[in-house]
Structure formats: C-alpha cells, structure tokens
Amino acid sequence: MTPSRRTMLQGLVSVPLAMAALPAAAQAPTAVQIVGTGAMVHAVRLIAEAFMRDVPQSIVTVAERDSARALRAVLYGTADIGLFTARELLPPGEAAKKLAVATLGWDAEVVVVNRNNPVDGISLDDLRRIYMGETQNWQVVGGADHAITVYENLPETGAAELWENHVLKGPRFLTPKARVVDVDRMQAAIIQDPGAIGHVSHALLHRRVKALGIDGVAPTAATILDGSYRPKVEMMTATAAKPTPAASAFLAYALDPAKGQRILATAGIRPAQ
Amino acid sequence: MNRRRALAALAGLPLIAGWRWPFGNEQHRRSSLIVAGSGRMLGYNREIEVMFEKAHPDIDMVCEGGGSYPGLLALKRGLIDIAAISHELTRQEDDPRLHIHLVAKDAVAIIVNPKNPIQSLGRDDLRDILEGRQANWGMFGGGDAEIDLIDRRGGDPTDRAEAVDAVIGHHEPFKNVETYVGSDAEMIAAVADNPDALGYCGWEDLTPDVRPLMIGGVALSRETMLSGSYPFAWPYYYVTLGEPGPAASRFLAFARTDAVQSAFAKDGLLRVY
Numbered sequence: 001m002t003p004s005r006r007t008m009l010q011g012l013v014s015v016p017l018a019m020a021a022l023p024a025a026a027q028a029p030t031a032v033q034i035v036g037t038g039a040m041v042h043a044v045r046l047i048a049e050a051f052m053r054d055v056p057q058s059i060v061t062v063a064e065r066d067s068a069r070a071l072r073a074v075l076y077g078t079a080d081i082g083l084f085t086a087r088e089l090l091p092p093g094e095a096a097k098k099l100a101v102a103t104l105g106w107d108a109e110v111v112v113v114n115r116n117n118p119v120d121g122i123s124l125d126d127l128r129r130i131y132m133g134e135t136q137n138w139q140v141v142g143g144a145d146h147a148i149t150v151y152e153n154l155p156e157t158g159a160a161e162l163w164e165n166h167v168l169k170g171p172r173f174l175t176p177k178a179r180v181v182d183v184d185r186m187q188a189a190i191i192q193d194p195g196a197i198g199h200v201s202h203a204l205l206h207r208r209v210k211a212l213g214i215d216g217v218a219p220t221a222a223t224i225l226d227g228s229y230r231p232k233v234e235m236m237t238a239t240a241a242k243p244t245p246a247a248s249a250f251l252a253y254a255l256d257p258a259k260g261q262r263i264l265a266t267a268g269i270r271p272a273q
Numbered sequence: 274m275n276r277r278r279a280l281a282a283l284a285g286l287p288l289i290a291g292w293r294w295p296f297g298n299e300q301h302r303r304s305s306l307i308v309a310g311s312g313r314m315l316g317y318n319r320e321i322e323v324m325f326e327k328a329h330p331d332i333d334m335v336c337e338g339g340g341s342y343p344g345l346l347a348l349k350r351g352l353i354d355i356a357a358i359s360h361e362l363t364r365q366e367d368d369p370r371l372h373i374h375l376v377a378k379d380a381v382a383i384i385v386n387p388k389n390p391i392q393s394l395g396r397d398d399l400r401d402i403l404e405g406r407q408a409n410w411g412m413f414g415g416g417d418a419e420i421d422l423i424d425r426r427g428g429d430p431t432d433r434a435e436a437v438d439a440v441i442g443h444h445e446p447f448k449n450v451e452t453y454v455g456s457d458a459e460m461i462a463a464v465a466d467n468p469d470a471l472g473y474c475g476w477e478d479l480t481p482d483v484r485p486l487m488i489g490g491v492a493l494s495r496e497t498m499l500s501g502s503y504p505f506a507w508p509y510y511y512v513t514l515g516e517p518g519p520a521a522s523r524f525l526a527f528a529r530t531d532a533v534q535s536a537f538a539k540d541g542l543l544r545v546y
Contacts, residue, residue: 031546033375041501049496061375061545062501063361063508076372155364184489185397 030246031059035070036083038158039107039201040235043267044083047260051253060250066161074099074238080247082238085158086165090238099238104254105261106270107233108202108224109162111212112187114194119143121213124230128167130197133175138195150178151186151198159183163199166231201233203268225270235269306520309337310344310357314509317377318357320536325527332520342366348514354521358510372513376528378543380476380498380506382485384461388468391415393487396504402471405448410469421451423463423472477541498543509542 034044041064048060065073067084074082075091075098083104090096111127113119122130122141129135130148139145152174153159168174181189187206190196198209202224205211211219214230223229237254239247254260261271308318315338322334339347344356345366362373383399385391391413394402401407402420411417424447454460457474464470465482472483476493479485485493488504497503511528513521527533534544 033545045497045500045502048500049494049502052496052499059499059545061378061499061508063375064501065361065367066364069364069367072369073373078372078374184395188397 030055030057030249032061032081032244032246032250033079034060034062034081034083034250035065035073035079036062036081036158037065037067037070037085037161039203039233039269040083040085040104040158042201043105043203043235043264043269044254046267047254047263048250050259050263051250054253054259055249058246064157066158071099071238074240077240080239080244081250084236084238085162085233087234087236098241100241100243102237102251102255103272104235104237105264105272106224106227107235107268108219108229109159109166109199109231109233110202110205110219110229111197111199111214112190112205112209113197113212114190114192115208115210116194117143117210119212121216121218123215124167127214128169128172131163131167131174131178132172133177146195149189149193149196150175151189151196152178152180153186153199154180154182157183159199159201162231162233167199201268205268235272304332304520306332306334306355306524307337307353308334308355308357308511308524309339309347309353310355310512311341311359311509312338313359313379314357317509317537317540317542320540321528321533324532324536325524328527329523332523334524345512348512351514354513354518355524356512358508358512360507362510362512370515372515372517374511374513374525374528375508375545376511377509377534377537377545378498378506379509379541380493380503380543381473382476382479382493383488383505384464384472384474384479384483384485386464386468386470387482387484389415389484391486393490395489399488403447408449418469420449421467421470422447422449423452423454423460423467423470424450425460426453426455475541495543499545506543 034048036044041062045062048062051060052058067086067089070079070082070084071089071091073079075095090099090101111122117138119138119142126135126141130141131150131152133150135141136148137145138148152163179189183200183204186198187200187209190198191206191208202219213219217223217229219229224232237251239251243251255273257271257273261273264271315336318336322336326332326334341356341358341360344353345358347353348356349368362371383394389410391410394413398407398413402422408420409417410420451470452463454463457478460472460474461478461480461483464472476498487493491497491502491504493503498506511525517525529546534546538544
C-alpha cells in the first residue's frame with residue numbers, strides 16, 4: 001500500500017472523529033487556510049464552499065500559488081493545506097517527515113485546438129517542437145497549411161508549471177511567440193483562431209474547443225479515468241504531519257465519496273476514492 | 274503608478290529605518306515593531322496598533338502606508354518587520370524567505386438596478402465597459418439602453434475604486450462615466466434610482482435596493498468570497514522575512530485573535546479566523 005493510499009484510508013477512518021472535533025455553531029469559527037495550484041484550486045474551492053455551508057461558522061480560504069510555494073506555506077505553518085501536483089517537489093530528508101500527503105484525485109492536461117482543425121492527435125515530441133517554436137505550421141503535423149498560434153497559461157499557474165515539467169522538459173524554452181494568457185482567454189481565443197493550440201485541465205475544458213489525442217490515446221473520460229491519457233496529473237494535498245483538527249475535518253470531507261469526492265467528479269476530475 | 278509609489282516610499286525608508294533609534298536605548302526593556310505597506314490596509318493596521326499596544330505595552334509599534342510593493346521592498350531590505358500586502362504575491366514578488374500570513378479578506382460587489390435583466394458579466398465584459406469599449410446593455414443580453422456607469426471620486430487610497438482597478442487589471446480612469454458619487458451610500462442610491470446604472474460598492478454595504486451581479490457565473494456570497502471563486506475579492510497579508518521575531522510573532526498571534534478578527538468584521542472585512 002502506498003503511503004498516500006494509507007493516508008487517505010486513515011483520513012476516512014478519522015472522518016467522524018474529525019467532524020466531532022469541530023466546534024459547535026455557537027463557538028468561535030473554525031478556520032482552514034488552503035494554498036494550491038492550478039485546476040485543483042478550482043475544484044477545491046467548490047469543496048470549500050460546500051464545507052462552509054455544511055459546517056456552520058467554518059471558514060475556508062483558498063489562494064492560488066504554484067506547487068512549490070504551496071508546500072513551502074505548509075512547511076512554514078502559514079497554510080494548513082497545500083495543493084500540489086508533483087511529488088518531486090516534496091522536500092528531501094527530515095523535512096519530508098513534517099508533511100502528510102494524500103491523493104485527492106486525478107486530472108489530465110488536455111491539448112486543445114480550434115474545432116475546425118482537421119488534426120485529431122499529435123505525438124508528445126511534435127507537441128514539444130510546437131511549444132519550442134521549431135514547428136510553426138500545422139502542415140508539418142498532418143494538418144492544413146496554416147500557421148500555428150501557440151497559447152500558454154500564465155506563469156503563476158499550475159498548468160504552465162506542468163507543461164514546463166512534462167512537455168518542454170529539461171533546458172528547453174517556450175517559443176517567444178507564444179501568447180501567454182489566462183485559461184478563459186486561451187479557450188476564447190482558440191474558439192476563434194483556426195491555427196491556435198493550447199492546453200487546459202480536463203476539469204476546465206470548454207465544449208467549443210477540440211481536445212487532441214496524444215501519442216495515439218484519445219482524451220476520453222475513460223482514458224482520463226484509467227490514467228492512459230498523459231500528461232496525467234496526480235492532485236495531492238499536504239498538511240503538517242499533525243494537522244489541526246479543522247484541517248483534518250476538511251480533508252476528511254474532501255475525501256468523503258459522498259461529499260468532496262462527488263464534487264470533484266462533477267468538476268471533471270477522477271476522484272481518488 | 275507602482276513605480277511612482279515605490280520611489281515615494283523608498284524616499285521615506287531612511288525615515289522609517291530611523292524610527293528604530295528612539296527605542297534602541299532601552300532595548301533591554303522595550304521592543305519595537307514596524308509595519309508598513311498597503312494603503313488599503315493602513316486604517317485597519319492602525320486600529321490593531323491601538324489594540325495591540327494596549328495588550329502589549331512593552332512593544333512600541335509604528336504603522337505606515339506607502340503601498341504593498343514598496344512595503345515588500347522595505348521588508349526584503351530589513352528595514353521593517355512586517356509588510357502589509359493587499360494582493361496575492363506574484364512569483365516574481367515572492368521569495369523563499371517570505372512567510373505570508375493571511376489575516377483578512379475583502380471584496381467589492383458590482384451592482385445594478387434590480388430591474389436590470391442581466392444576471393452575470395464576465396471579467397472581460399466588465400473591463401470592456403469600464404474602459405469604454407462597450408456602452409450598451411444590449412451587448413450583454415439586456416435591453417437596448419446606454420450603460421450609465423457610476424464611479425467614486427478618486428483621491429482616497431483606501432477607496433474601493435482602486436480595488437476594482439486592481440482586480441480587473443485596469444489602471445486608467447474609467448471611460449464614459451455618467452455620474453460621480455462620494456460614498457458607497459450615494460453609489461447605492463444612484464444605482465437604485467436608475468434602471469440602466471452600473472456601479473460598485475463594498476460587499477458589506479449591499480442593500481436590497483441594488484443587485485450584485487454574478488461575475489463569470491459566480492454569485493457573490495460569504496462562501497465564494499472566502500474560497501476565492503468570486504474573483505473580485507482580495508487578501509490582506511502580513512508578510513515577514515523568515516521566521517517572525519518575538520515582537521512580530523506576538524503581533525501575528527494577536528491578529529488571529531477573536532478580538533482583532535471581530536474588529537475586522539465590524540469594519541466590513543471577512544474574518545479568516
């Protein structure tokens with residue numbers, strides 16, 4: 001059993017205990033501060049809102065920062081829960097023992113193009129060349145003779161961080177011609193621009209853009225569920241090794257199949273439970 | 274704008290640094306604490322200062338404004354103990370040495386007359402209206418009527434007009450303003466009297482005479498402001514360089530107490546503890 005799975009099971013066992021640890025409505029509010037990355041933030045915000053409606057006087061704040069900064073906030077004690085997507089960012093050695101990690105769910109970062117683009121799939125290598133600016137015309141990858149417009153997410157976001165780690169990899173750089181925008185503007189532009197390419201979390205996918213297969217795997221609910229569509233994204237939480245009762249209660253709620261996990265599924269994320 | 278503020282604040286830094294001198298002679302008995310930064314937070318900081326010095330008479334506290342960015346610069350140069358920051362720190366502003374403590378949140382409501390059929394505007398829609406590119410409700414699904422934009426008179430650094438600028442990334446005077454008003458109460462009265470009006474006010478000042486718009490489909494509520502789903506909400510942070518010193522630690526603990534959080538709530542902020 002992996003540590004994360006064990007942590008999740010411990011979390012589930014402790015649900016009633018953690019909920020009991022919450023103060024009654026008449027007492028002082030219970031606060032949980034969450035800091036985290038990318039599409040996780042979108043989904044966890046929905047869970048936080050449901051938690052605040054279900055647990056009177058509870059306060060859950062969620063701020064968006066990249067994975068490394070989220071983990072740092074937990075280590076410094078300035079956040080109760082960090083949301084992150086790359087295990088390699090966990091601190092080495094003794095510092096790692098200060099954190100408890102759980103898997104909340106699984107997401108996939110989906111390559112998107114204009115719906116009229118005849119290309120249905122692309123290889124990871126071709127994708128890398130497009131994002132580096134080496135390939136600049138769709139004809140090279142089997143499409144029409146049309147210039148490629150590369151869209152990238154804002155540098156503060158988990159999506160840009162993920163692309164840097166999983167697609168560009170190593171000492172390679174994003175083409176300076178890339179248009180760097182937020183995810184809403186990216187999808188709005190791709191709807192209009194027949195040469196556009198971008199990438200978004202499956203949870204945030206707009207129905208008027210076309211998702212491409214990667215290395216022969218189509219982006220369907222099934223391939224995202226079974227993890228064969230890549231880059232897949234493990235959505236993890238980190239807390240102090242001994243989290244506060246409020247943070248434990250929130251995590252238990254987030255991992256509850258009837259509560260937080262159901263919300264994750266409606267947000268397009270494969271629940272861990 | 275930021276550059277101008279930074280220069281002004283930097284000019285004041287020797288003065289701020291000099292404040293340490295009067296306390297230096299009796300350091301064995303007294304300690305000092307300098308908090309500087311966000312103009313929007315200054316009034317709240319001064320309110321806490323009075324409460325804090327009463328509870329901790331051995332600490333002499335000084336509060337100054339100057340702006341979030343100059344405050345951060347002063348902190349990084351060791352000239353102040355705590356920087357007050359009223360926005361999410363970017364990756365460029367952040368630094369592994371910074372400890373970022375959330376102490377409150379605030380939000381602005383974008384308001385229309387209850388007779389207006391529009392329920393929701395996107396952030397880009399709102400930017401287009403405020404910057405004069407769109408001026409008719411018909412463009413957003415409403416009736417064919419001019420949008421009567423109502424703005425607050427400028428000049429007050431704590432004014433929410435500045436907050437609206439900050440959250441939508443707009444730094445020029447609004448275009449096509451129909452009416453200027455001097456307070457949130459006047460803003461609400463003007464919007465309540467005009468079925469074509471568009472204005473804004475503090476979330477806590479809302480009355481049934483006006484209706485807050487959803488932004489990007491997200492309704493303004495306590496839960497969505499705290500979770501961050503509602504986009505026109507912002508954090509108030511106290512930031513330290515490394516582990517806070519003894520006086521700063523006591524101040525940060527004090528800021529989390531029910532007394533301070535209740536005072537924030539009384540002032541119309543969202544408590545986070």
